[in-house]
Amino acid sequence: MEDDQAIKRDNHQVFAYMSNYLNQAPDFIKKADIDALVEVGVSEEYAFRTILASAFGLDIVDDRADKRLFHHYFNQMIHRLEVNDYQNNPYYQKIKIPSLKIGQSELKYEKYQAYEGFVFNDIVQQANGRQIPQVGFFSTEFEFPAILENDRIWMTITPNEIETMKEPVDRAFGKVLTFGLGLGYYPFMVSEKDNVERVTIVESNQDVIDLFKTYILPQFTHREKINIIKADVFEYAETQLAKQNYDYIFTDLWHDVSDGIDLYLKMKQYEKHSPESIFSYWIEKSILCYL
Structure with missing residues (x-):
């Protein structure tokens, strides 16, 4: 042993x-x-x-x-990784991103260079306790959409987002609530599902909301399912979760594990406000490796 x-x-x-x-x-x-x-x-x-x-x-x-x-x-x-596996993703196929800036938020395409390394999935925790980071590379250049905040990459749609959101996309049903908007990958993917009735998005950044509503939401196949609420996510969780009947709640508020631990722990406290809902969190498996 x-x-x-x-x-x-x-x-x-x-x-x-x-x-x-x-x-x-x-x-x-x-x-x-x-x-x-x-x-x-x-x-x-x-x-x-x-x-x-x-x-x-x-x-x-x-x-x-x-x-x-x-x-x-x-x-x-x-x-x-294979470029086609991600370029054939429904979001990549359907949503085209313009290059523009509103306030401190900029919408554009970024690139991974050939053989550039990047995290592409949650940490794998083996039964014996070994924790294996998951790092990918492409053998050719790979473009991906991004939102920059004050010239810092904040939200992207990369293989990491695609892989780490597969489970919460698959599990979503009924009335879905998502904390955090970004480029709308999660709302798009779950709105495509027949068993999803409505997708409510809580986002505090008006610039991000404006970018999304003007340039991305009109490309959604089922934009009639989308409802956006501008609010502080924790205030909304405190005052509204007990009043609503969400079936599935997904939280995506952090950039990576380093800034996600405290926000994750804070949001976990609000699960008691909606005991009938199913809660999930972006890169939760990786965050738990640090707790």
């Missing part, structure tokens, strides 16, 4: 490696680096993994500890 403390140390080490890589140099790996290894007969995924491990200073050939870390994490952590 593996030692729990050793696994925790491994988790901490891998998270430190990946945080530094993703925050400081996600475009570190280049096509030429990948091609050089692919020529000797390995896959792009394996080439990416070995280049990244080498950049972290790991010796996966002669050092037993480094080889073990590589085996337990890197093979389950790095994934080559």
Whole structure:
């Protein structure tokens, strides 16, 4: 049996490696680096993994500890993604995003470069306690819609949003409430479902609401299902949840785990106001790994 403390140390080490890589140099790996290894007969995924491990200073050939870390994490952590799998998503197919700015909010397309690494799914927690970040890359350039707030990317529709919202989209039914609007990916996807009657969105940022109502909502197939309420989400949760009959409530208020933990814990307290509703939270599995 593996030692729990050793696994925790491994988790901490891998998270430190990946945080530094993703925050400081996600475009570190280049096509030429990948091609050089692919020529000797390995896959792009394996080439990416070995280049990244080498950049972290790991010796996966002669050092037993480094080889073990590589085996337990890197093979389950790095994934080559297919562009078509995401470009064929219904939102990508239906919704076209203009480039414009309203107030401090800017609507535009951003890009992942070929072989740029990014988080694309929730952390995988194994039965033995290992926590495996999920990092993807494309072998070609990939465009995705984004909202910037004060020149900082705030909301996007990337593979990460698509993968991490699959479950709350699948589970939604009846009268749906979502806290947070962004680019309207979640409202669009659930409004496409026959078993969803209505989608209420609570959003406090008027600029984001204006962008959505003017340029995105008109492209919805079932825009008649959409109701937008401008309000502070926590005030709405405090004063309105007990008065409404929402079947499914989804919260998406944070940028990532780092700013999501406190907001997640705060929103969890309001579940008692609507005990008959089903609650779900964006990237909850990843947030729980830090609690």
